[in-house]
Amino acid sequence: MRKRLRELRLLFSDPLLAFLVAGVFAALAVFVALPLFSVLLKSLTNESGDLSIENYARFFNFRYLRSSLWNSLTSGVTTAVISVAIGYAAAFTLTRTNLPYKRFFHVLFILPVISPPFTSALSILMLFGANGMITKWILGIQNFNIYGFKGVVLSQIFTFAPVAYLTLKGVLESLSPTLEDAAMNVGANRMQAFLRVTWPLSLPGVASAFLVVLIEALSDFGNPLVLAGSRFPMLSTQAYLEITGSFNLPLGAALAVALLIPSITAFVIQRYYLQKKQYVTITGKPTATASKLVSVGAYRALFLFVACFSLLVFLFYGVIAAAAVTRVWGYDFTFTADNFAYAFGVGFGTILDTLLVALLATPVSGLLGMFIAFIIVRLSFPGKGILELTSLLNFAVPGTVVGIGYILAFNRPPLLLIGTLAILVLNFIFRYIPVGIQSGVAVLRQIDPSIEEAAQNLGADRVTVFRKIMLPIVAPAFFSGLVFAFVRAMTAISAAIFLVSAKYNLLTVQILNQVGSGRLGVAAAFSVILVVIVLAAIWIIAALVPGHAGGMSAITIQNRESVG
Amino acid sequence: MKITIKNIVKEFESYGAEERRKQEKIFRAVDDVSFTVEEGELVTLLGPSGCGKTTLLRMIAGFEDPTSGDILFGSVRVNDTPPNLRGATMVFQSYAIFPHLSVRENVAFGLRLQKLPPPEIDARIAKVTALVELSGLDDRRPSQLSGGQQQRVALARALIMEPQLLLFDEPLSNLDAKLREQMRIDIRKLQQRLGITSIYVTHDQTEAMSISDNVIVMNAGRLEQMGPPAELYSRPVNRFVASFIGKANFLPDPESGHTIMVRPEAVKLALSGEQTDGFWGRVTRSTYLGGILEYEVETKDAALLVHEQNSFERPPFAVGDAVSIKLLPSGLVKMD
Numbered sequence: 001m002r003k004r005l006r007e008l009r010l011l012f013s014d015p016l017l018a019f020l021v022a023g024v025f026a027a028l029a030v031f032v033a034l035p036l037f038s039v040l041l042k043s044l045t046n047e048s049g050d051l052s053i054e055n056y057a058r059f060f061n062f063r064y065l066r067s068s069l070w071n072s073l074t075s076g077v078t079t080a081v082i083s084v085a086i087g088y089a090a091a092f093t094l095t096r097t098n099l100p101y102k103r104f105f106h107v108l109f110i111l112p113v114i115s116p117p118f119t120s121a122l123s124i125l126m127l128f129g130a131n132g133m134i135t136k137w138i139l140g141i142q143n144f145n146i147y148g149f150k151g152v153v154l155s156q157i158f159t160f161a162p163v164a165y166l167t168l169k170g171v172l173e174s175l176s177p178t179l180e181d182a183a184m185n186v187g188a189n190r191m192q193a194f195l196r197v198t199w200p201l202s203l204p205g206v207a208s209a210f211l212v213v214l215i216e217a218l219s220d221f222g223n224p225l226v227l228a229g230s231r232f233p234m235l236s237t238q239a240y241l242e243i244t245g246s247f248n249l250p251l252g253a254a255l256a257v258a259l260l261i262p263s264i265t266a267f268v269i270q271r272y273y274l275q276k277k278q279y280v281t282i283t284g285k286p287t288a289t290a291s292k293l294v295s296v297g298a299y300r301a302l303f304l305f306v307a308c309f310s311l312l313v314f315l316f317y318g319v320i321a322a323a324a325v326t327r328v329w330g331y332d333f334t335f336t337a338d339n340f341a342y343a344f345g346v347g348f349g350t351i352l353d354t355l356l357v358a359l360l361a362t363p364v365s366g367l368l369g370m371f372i373a374f375i376i377v378r379l380s381f382p383g384k385g386i387l388e389l390t391s392l393l394n395f396a397v398p399g400t401v402v403g404i405g406y407i408l409a410f411n412r413p414p415l416l417l418i419g420t421l422a423i424l425v426l427n428f429i430f431r432y433i434p435v436g437i438q439s440g441v442a443v444l445r446q447i448d449p450s451i452e453e454a455a456q457n458l459g460a461d462r463v464t465v466f467r468k469i470m471l472p473i474v475a476p477a478f479f480s481g482l483v484f485a486f487v488r489a490m491t492a493i494s495a496a497i498f499l500v501s502a503k504y505n506l507l508t509v510q511i512l513n514q515v516g517s518g519r520l521g522v523a524a525a526f527s528v529i530l531v532v533i534v535l536a537a538i539w540i541i542a543a544l545v546p547g548h549a550g551g552m553s554a555i556t557i558q559n560r561e562s563v564g
Numbered sequence: 565m566k567i568t569i570k571n572i573v574k575e576f577e578s579y580g581a582e583e584r585r586k587q588e589k590i591f592r593a594v595d596d597v598s599f600t601v602e603e604g605e606l607v608t609l610l611g612p613s614g615c616g617k618t619t620l621l622r623m624i625a626g627f628e629d630p631t632s633g634d635i636l637f638g639s640v641r642v643n644d645t646p647p648n649l650r651g652a653t654m655v656f657q658s659y660a661i662f663p664h665l666s667v668r669e670n671v672a673f674g675l676r677l678q679k680l681p682p683p684e685i686d687a688r689i690a691k692v693t694a695l696v697e698l699s700g701l702d703d704r705r706p707s708q709l710s711g712g713q714q715q716r717v718a719l720a721r722a723l724i725m726e727p728q729l730l731l732f733d734e735p736l737s738n739l740d741a742k743l744r745e746q747m748r749i750d751i752r753k754l755q756q757r758l759g760i761t762s763i764y765v766t767h768d769q770t771e772a773m774s775i776s777d778n779v780i781v782m783n784a785g786r787l788e789q790m791g792p793p794a795e796l797y798s799r800p801v802n803r804f805v806a807s808f809i810g811k812a813n814f815l816p817d818p819e820s821g822h823t824i825m826v827r828p829e830a831v832k833l834a835l836s837g838e839q840t841d842g843f844w845g846r847v848t849r850s851t852y853l854g855g856i857l858e859y860e861v862e863t864k865d866a867a868l869l870v871h872e873q874n875s876f877e878r879p880p881f882a883v884g885d886a887v888s889i890k891l892l893p894s895g896l897v898k899m900d
Contacts, residue, residue, distance in 0.1 A: 176658065176660065178656055178658055178660040179660050179662060181625075181627050181647070181654075181656070181660065182654070182656055182660035182662070182721075183662075183673065184626075184627075184646070184647045184648040185625060185647055185648070185652075185653055185654045185722075186648075186653055186673055186674030186677070186721060186722070186725055187648050187649075187674045187677045187678060187725065188648055188673075188674075188677050189646070189648050192677060193648075196673075197662060200664050201662075201663065201664055279663045279664065292626070292627055292646070292647060
């Protein structure tokens with residue numbers, strides 16, 4: 001208690017700083033904690049507004065509710081297992097062999113990370129749907145049914161294997177190949193060296209990648225909405241349909257809570273247990289030459305695998321680009337510019353809205369993230385642990401839950417925000433601050449506190465220290481955080497779909513609407529526009545920021561920091 | 565086991581910006597090196613960083629393939645033998661202790677692979693841990709060990725295989741100065757007691773001198789000179805070897821036109837007036853190092869570095885003193 005008081009007194013000796021810290025607390029309470037609390041509360045009320053557990057009781061009575069939980073879990077676990085296998089093979093190939101054009105393959109592998117998370121769902125519809133290029137035109141199957149488990153899992157693997165790849169690449173890079181040399185040096189053959197050294201050492205990373213993909217797959221909204229179909233209900237889409245279709249907010253909230261529990265569990269295991277178990281064994285000078293771990297035969301197999309996956313990426317994106325300039329996909333393959341004309345005609349406002357929201361939210365989110373990182377690393381005050389947890393919470397909370405929380409929390413004065421631009425911007429700001437916090441904390445922990453002390457010693461107050469010393473030092477991390485947050489804001493769907501309105505719409509929602517009404521060509525055209533904007537933004541920031549902070553490496557760095 | 569290295573060349577395709585600018589696509593890390601190591605000998609590869617010594621060691625271990633040349637273990641050519649079948653175990657610079665295994669599991673790693681009966685493994689672990697003074701740490705994790713203890717685990721893991729050849733890749737470079745001196749004495753004692761043929765890589769000339777039967781000095785991929793420590797110090801074949809091992813003065817020989825090398829301790833000074841020999845200079849720096857007094861003396865055509873044993877019988881020469889200079893004839897080496 002004494003210590004707390006002393007900390008408080010110290011904090012208030014710098015009034016501006018104390019005011020800012022209090023502001024951060026208030027903002028996190030309103031825009032992170034309140035929505036979550038609203039969802040919890042709503043799930044515990046019945047339709048007449050009284051406290052009750054009847055929504056949860058329904059799980060046991062209604063088959064489709066039970067099966068949506070079961071379907072989400074089984075497809076999530078399947079996706080995670082296969083994604084990790086693919087990600088491991090790809091990461092192993094890029095870190096342990098002399099594969100040519102490594103950089104090219106790396107960029108290709110992470111392309112799905114910068115696309116809207118349901119781009120692959122669109123490709124799959126066009127390749128394997130009832131009128132799919134492969135199923136109907138090449139294999140001649142009539143009315144092939146891609147919907148359900150196989151469609152969702154296939155699409156999610158394509159979307160999330162790159163996430164597993166990025167995590168595992170970081171893990172394998174931090175394991176020194178000298179350890180494999182040492183194993184072979186005392187008599188291990190290649191297989192034994194891999195099974196007894198490389199594999200057990202990367203196991204915590206593998207488990208971590210598994211949980212990260214599981215969290216993402218459980219919260220995934222776009223792929224299930226396009227590919228689950230009516231006979232394969234899943235939690236995130238079912239919650240959405242309860243709210244927008246049946247206007248049953250309490251049941252929707254209860255489904256969201258059911259989704260929240262496995263996600264939070266996975267997040268806690270990943271962050272507080274696995275991260276401490278990871279081995280980092282890079283010491284001294286790296287040996288630049290190729291490892292003897294991979295035999296010629298194994299190298300050929302890995303190369304074949306990498307080549308196949310790359311072809312798949314080309315195929316998936318090629319189909320989207322082709323569909324964007326095709327009259328009616330599946331029936332009439334003649335060239336047309338109509339889709340783009342339609343997209344720009346109907347959707348120009350949407351394109352502007354999307355850019356506006358992303359451009360407003362990203363810098364605020366980045367600055368706020370850095371500031372929170374600064375106060376987490378450098379200040380001590382009561383409630384710091386709670387502040388850190390709250391600010392990181394949005395990593396694990398599925399967007400569906402956040403979206404429902406926002407419509408519940410901000411639907412009446414004094415916080416009547418529904419239908420405004422502000423609700424979209426605020427949602428994105430608080431959804432992506434963890435990115436800024438993570439990279440900020442990582443950089444700040446490496447800065448010697450005496451640098452700050454020197455500045456204070458020369459007369460700077462704490463806020464000036466943050467502005468003049470810390471910000472310039474963390475600038476590279478800050479900018480790479482911006483790229484990542486911008487990409488995420490441009491491609492997000494799960495929370496945003498609850499918050500768009502007739503006045504303010506987003507590209508991702510627009511794409512899903514077009515898919516829903518069967519205009520695949522227009523959806524493809526919107527997707528192309530979106531990917532072009534994202535690539536242009538990455539390119540512009542890379543050009544403005546020297547070094548490796550901008551560009552594609554930002555995606556790599558940020559992903560690594562945010563997940564592992 | 566006798567080791568023969570015959571005309572070994574190792575070329576890398578260079579990716580560095582420096583080499584690309586110079587348009588050199590191929591970088592020759594090891595350039596036509598040949599030597600032999602006799603049974604039971606410890607030979608050191610000594611040279612500045614980037615001279616190819618570690619690459620050469622890694623080729624002997626089997627982690628790199630030579631571009632050309634032969635590596636013979638006894639009379640067997642091992643170029644195409646994979647690293648796990650060479651029977652030449654290595655102590656790595658980074659120790660390369662398996663972080664997920666205990667001390668005991670680390671040391672037993674190689675024997676477990678051979679599927680030896682557990683009692684024999686236990687006996688050999690006990691023997692080798694006693695040998696490297698590591699007893700009692702069996703169940704520790706590598707993260708709980710000090711640098712010196714990790715070093716001993718790495719040594720035990722290599723020794724337990726009873727190798728025909730023991731390889732050391734700068735094993736002491738991560739230890740502090742005191743421990744480094746102790747470890748190098750221990751390693752040399754152990755190597756002589758067990759009589760294991762050994763090749764040792766270092767960039768530290770004191771380490772090389774104190775531990776080796778023979779030292780090989782390398783520079784820019786080439787073998788400059790091989791010989792016992794005393795021979796390298798007293799009879800270096802060129803300027804590089806002379807200045808890499810110890811300190812050296814180079815003087816022009818007015819008679820032959822050759823360069824003469826003389827070590828700082830082979831230069832004798834006396835205050836002018838006590839001795840009159842014609843060759844004299846003035847002291848420009850006088851440094852008191854304790855056991856040794858170091859001077860810089862400027863003559864009319866050279867600056868000489870001089871070491872004098874501290875005799876405590878008279879005060880050191882001061883800056884500005886005029887001194888006569890005498891070079892010990894047995895300490896003069898003619899350079900090419």
